[in-house]
Amino acid sequence: MEKTWNNKAWFLVLPVLVLVAFSAVIPLMTVVNYSVQDTFGNNVFFWAGTEWFEELLHSDRFWEAMLRNLVFSFIILAIEVPLGIFIALNMPKKGWAVPVCLVLMALPLLIPWNVVGTIWQVFGRNDIGLFGYYVNALGINYNYVQDPIDAWVTVIIMDVWHWTSLVVLLCYAGLVSIPDAFYQAAKIDGASRWAVFRYIQLPKMQRVLLIAVLLRFMDSFMIYTEPFVVTGGGPGNSTTFLSIDLVKTALGQFDLGPAAAMSLVYFLIILLLSWVFYTVMTNYDAER
């Protein structure tokens, strides 16, 4: 659809611009301001230049948190995307079961982040949690409060439980838009189930998959609430992701300067990712 050119439209955008200025631009400037100064409280600031940025980029703590983020995003993508495709492929395409499946799939998406965290925090406990208790009863030693691996498993399962639905719904939308004639033609051409997937379903899902992967990557890269509620970044620092580290620095230690520098770097990374997202999508559309 082409856009109609109309000067008055700018007035309609004005309130949003004002809102964004107050909600985003001004806080961001404050953060920039903090990131180049030092303070010991009482609103007394000293010029620090690029000191915090240098410290941050040479800090092992930052790079470890970053590595955790990347590993985490990679793992959940490696699980959620194939699992999402698999579920979408097996969802019914017509009949009464369609709305039922769609509602079931959408349910986890409707639950607020912190509630998801709380659910799993309780669910996974090995004394009163259903999951934790029975896993231990099966003879597997599981305790997310003590064992870093168990903590990771919990956070990952939680994310997969919460977000695979998004991938499923996107893929499902892509799948139902494929005309019947394609499946019929494939039957006639003697295509195997795999060939149908590889040459018809996957190409038709390409666009939505791209959206799903980029959305999930950005989202998981910014993960905060769930691990904060469940593990609080522990045990040790094993689930301390960038966002949790940031809050610890800013609020726990009240190091406003380093925290501001860190949030800026974090912000730039997200900005870069958004840019990649945007370019990939527009290039993809242009190619079509």
Add this chain to the structure above:
Amino acid sequence: MLELRNVTKTVGAAEHIRDVSLTLQHGSLNVLLGPTLSGKTSLMRLMAGLDVPTSGSVWFDGKDVTGMPVQKRNVAMVYQQFINYPAMTVYENIASPLRVAGTDRAKIDSEVRKAAALLKLTPYLERTPLSLSGGQQQRTALARAIVKNASLVLLDEPLANLDYKLREELRAELPKIFAAAGTIFVYATTEPHEALLLGGNTATLSEGRITQFGPTIDVFRRPNDLVTAKTFADPPLNTIVLKKSGSSFLLDGGVNLPVPAELAGIADTSYTIGFQPHHLSLARPGPSAVSVKAKVSVTEITGSESFVHLDFADVRWVMLEHGILAFEADQVIEVFIDPRHIMVFDANGRSAAAPQMLAA
């Protein structure tokens, strides 16, 4: 009166409409004829005000309406897809533009019933569109456009999704409906045949340009250039490049076509000769007819007529003949070209003259 003055529309690097000037009168039926992507829909969107031209202006009844949004223009549009409100009855569908305009109940009722009668929808007024056939759904959309009493009604290939026979019936009814309404109708189609059946005026489009605009039958019989002639020919126009020498058009290998009297003065050079498939015949149509030997490639029979695809020199022609013809493939047959019906185009594709009309 709708006027487009030197309208150009570019989107990104692509030029969708190139310098179009067009004047459409009230009460006229105007066909936009051209292949897919020739700019028919783009042009309609500009006329409707859904798009604003990159340059040039749009005038309505002497007023510049360039940039005026579609809501303020009193325009109705019917699309190739059958677009109705699925949850409303046919009656409510037809009544909807009147309800929006705040017309009083009694008037709405009389208008709806009048339009329904015109489009033969009276028995279906209480049904919902999806329970109707495609033809009836499209009639509902048409009735809604008519009841709106718009000053400009745009129809974008409205019959393309209908069965052949239904198309034929609606096509016969549409001109009558148009004539009764007295507004400006614009009708886009890819089919030359449809333009001829609708009559009115035709603008032929090619690559975003209007190549010719005039009464439909005149554009068909006397195209100004080769592009128009090709756009307005189904079966495709037969062409051949011949060299004029004195009073003849010549081709090595035997064609010697006398130059029509009114073209005697044109320069001795190469010309593209075009003629319609029904002007190629098996029987000699007159004393001046020119005999040509051509090779049959395929014969298609439509019942009363035959389309014979012929190879001649390096060109492919179609001959349309009455009756059922059974030729073997690769058989060489003698066919005749009637020089009274040829169109002559120069190297730039401009018409040297239109064919002379036969006196009845």
Add this chain to the structure above:
Amino acid sequence: MARVDCNHIRHAYGPNPKSDKDFALKEVHQVFEDGGAYALLGPSGCGKTTLLNIISGLLHPSHGQLLFNGRDVTNLSTQERNIAQVFQFPVIYDTMTVYDNLAFPLRNRGVPEADVDRKVRETLDMIDLASWAKKKARGLTADQKQKISLGRGLVRSDVNAILFDEPLTVIDPHMKWVLRSQLKQLHRRFGYTMVYVTHDQTEALTFAERVVVMYDGEIVQIGTPAELFERPRHTFVGYFIGSPGMNVMPVAIDGKTATLGSQRIELPGAPQTATGPIELGIRPEYVRLGREGMAVKVSKVEDVGRHKVVRANLEGREIAAVIGEDETVPAEPKVRFEPTRINIYADSWRVEMGA
């Protein structure tokens, strides 16, 4: 290639069909000869696509049997039937090249790569796309995509029949001509059994050797284009084929004379006696407009370029006549029906005329 036998095939989409009304396909008992070019012609909802899908195996008929070369294939899957089908909207594998699209059905069947290459190259030549082999199929025009769909069928040497489901719907008028004549040439050169579904009479008549006209789940007539045109078995065929369709008017018959209002029309023979309302059918092409015959009132002349359609009123009934491009309507116009072209119908079905 194969001969296709439809043995008393009936099909209903809903479960437990009871009356005839529940059947989308009422009863089809029909042979498609090996190497024949057939068209299934009819309005939407007449059952033509249902029949096509039964032949291809995409649908399983409620009743009846389907034979390929005498072998019962009713319970075989689409793959096992070895048929090819071209759909209304081009089906191509977007991510593959033109070459790989054509190779796909062969590779799926485990054909050795050397044979694949030979067959694909042959087919590319047949459908005139040899120079496009290495291009991605996605960027092609609609008509080229349709050729690829066709090519995927032609590439297999074991194909029993090639089925077409309104394949020219999305093609521009000029390309329709080119594609149609190419199809016809392919059929003539290689003798495929072809079944072509369409609602467009021009496509059906020009493509097929024999046209199967369907109406309301039944076959009303099977014949050559000429038979359908000259001797429509049912008034529906008369109406559906030809544009404008056949003029049909109620008459009374007395021996070799038909009476229409105050007019008497001589027939070439005496129609056999039959029950039901009697009608006379005459094609607009055989209505002669001139100074002799029955007086008419001309209401409209449509100039469609290569001929004119005259709409006139005869004894209170609307009739159409076709006159030549250069002819005009005379003052005090009269019409005459070419006697040998008249058909007589009783209860909408054609009755033979005796001597």
